Each structure stands twice: as C-alpha cells, then as structure tokens.
Amino acid sequence: MIMVEVRGISFGNTCNGxxxxxxxxxxxxxxxxxxxxxxxxxxxxxxxxxLVDENGVPSLGNFRDPIQEIxxxxxxxxxxxxxxxxxxxxLRYKFPTLTDLASASDEDILSCIRDGGLxxxxxxxxxxxxxxxxxxxxxxxxxxxxxxxAREVFDVLTGLPGMGPKSALCVMMYSLxxxxxxxxxxxxxxxxxxxxxxxxxxxxQAQQRLPALIPEGRSKELHIGLVVHGxxxxxxxxxxxxxxxxxxxxxxGKRRVxxxxxx
Ligand code: SF4
Numbered sequence: 001m002i003m004v005e006v007r008g009i010s011f012g013n014t015c016n017g018x019x020x021x022x023x024x025x026x027x028x029x030x031x032x033x034x035x036x037x038x039x040x041x042x043x044x045x046x047x048x049x050x051l052v053d054e055n056g057v058p059s060l061g062n063f064r065d066p067i068q069e070i071x072x073x074x075x076x077x078x079x080x081x082x083x084x085x086x087x088x089x090x091l092r093y094k095f096p097t098l099t100d101l102a103s104a105s106d107e108d109i110l111s112c113i114r115d116g117g118l119x120x121x122x123x124x125x126x127x128x129x130x131x132x133x134x135x136x137x138x139x140x141x142x143x144x145x146x147x148x149x150a151r152e153v154f155d156v157l158t159g160l161p162g163m164g165p166k167s168a169l170c171v172m173m174y175s176l177x178x179x180x181x182x183x184x185x186x187x188x189x190x191x192x193x194x195x196x197x198x199x200x201x202x203x204x205q206a207q208q209r210l211p212a213l214i215p216e217g218r219s220k221e222l223h224i225g226l227v228v229h230g231x232x233x234x235x236x237x238x239x240x241x242x243x244x245x246x247x248x249x250x251x252x253g254k255r256r257v258x259x260x261x262x263x
Pocket of ligand 1: 240242247252
C-alpha cells in the first residue's frame, strides 16, 4: 500500500514571492528512509544550487490553476514538450469550461488531441476527469482543491481517471505550492546515474525512495532542474558528461569520461 507521509509544515515564501504552505508530502514509508539520508540531503542541496546557478528555475509551461494543470499533465504522458503544450492550448480554446469538456463527445476531444499523437483512450480520460471534477465540485473545483488538506487533495487527484501518484504530486507542486517531489523519467534517470537510486528500479519504487533524500523546501527547484538537465545534458542514450556541471559528483559520468578519453 502506498502511504502518504507529511514531513513537516512551515510558512515562507514561494519561488514566485507569495506566501505559501511548505507542507511537504512524500510517498515514503518512514521505516524505509535510508540510513545515509543525511549524506544525500547535502548532496542534493549542492546539485540544486548548481542546477539553479546554471539554468535558473525555468518555466516548463505549467499552470497556477490546478484544473488547467491537471489537463496539462494528463496530456503530457508519452508526448513531447512542444506537442502537449500545443494540444493543451487547442483543447482549452475549443472547450473553455469544464461543462463544455464534460458534455463533449470523445470524438470531439479526439479531434483536438490527435495531432499531439494522442488517441481514444486519452480522449476518454480527459472527458472522464472533467465529468468527475464537475460531479464532485461544480464548475470551480480549483477553489475547493485549495481548501483541502494535503491528504485529501492527493486522494482526490489520484481518484481521477488515469491520474497516478506522480501526476498528483506534479499538480500539488506546480499549482498548489506543496513541497512535493514528483519523480518522472528524467528525474529517475539522472538520480540513478548520480548514484542516489539503484538501477532498474520500478518507477513506483523510485517515487517511494527519492523524496526522502531531497532537502526540504527545494523540491520544485530540483525537480525542474533535473528535468531540464535530463532533456538537455543527461540524455537517455548519449549523456553529455564532458559538458556536465555535475560530473565531479557523478560516478557514472566520471567512468564515462575516462572511458571516452582512453578510446
Ligand atoms: S556526468 Fe553524465 S551521467 Fe552524470 S549527471 Fe552529468 S550527464 Fe548525467
């Protein structure tokens, strides 16, 4: 069973400058927190500093409004960055309200998302999310979601069609200002090469283990930093280790650079 652990709560400033709750939610059973946690907390603090120095904290196109973010995340799976941005814009233009979307046919929705490489299943998911949100909260669910506790929000989000823990944590981090740490494929790959995760972990295992190693209050900076790094430098097949600002921290990268130098 997946357990949601609330690590702590305090009040401070967001990256955007506004007040927020730094409620930290992790999908980590406390009995499984690694004994070397202190080492990794410091390690990821250094990694975060370097990535922020290098790239800042760029926008990945996410939304402050949780409902827009839910659909943005739902459309992002297995498509490219530019595709899902465009698909989301088209969908939003054609179906501006939840009622419009919930009352559309799957065919109508499909006609908006097909160019983004998405099919019938995703169209049904998108409509299903709209129907469920309308049924539970009416036309303005964002207001309701902001009033719920972390546990309640997480349960609502993971109860929506096709939304798993990673998607729920993304919505909580990007739109509801929680200090959650979603682990996507880029994040998992880079963390694995840096030595923080064992190779060949299943995604849910990575999602369970990694958040406990992330310094409090830095989840969003690090998540975005690792996503950007994974897309531009730590590429899946040919990581550009020689150009990497993390190479001195990365056993995999050091081995690779040494091997390339000997070839
Ligand atoms: S050194 Fe190479 S493997 Fe390590 S993080 Fe950088 S690009 Fe990835």
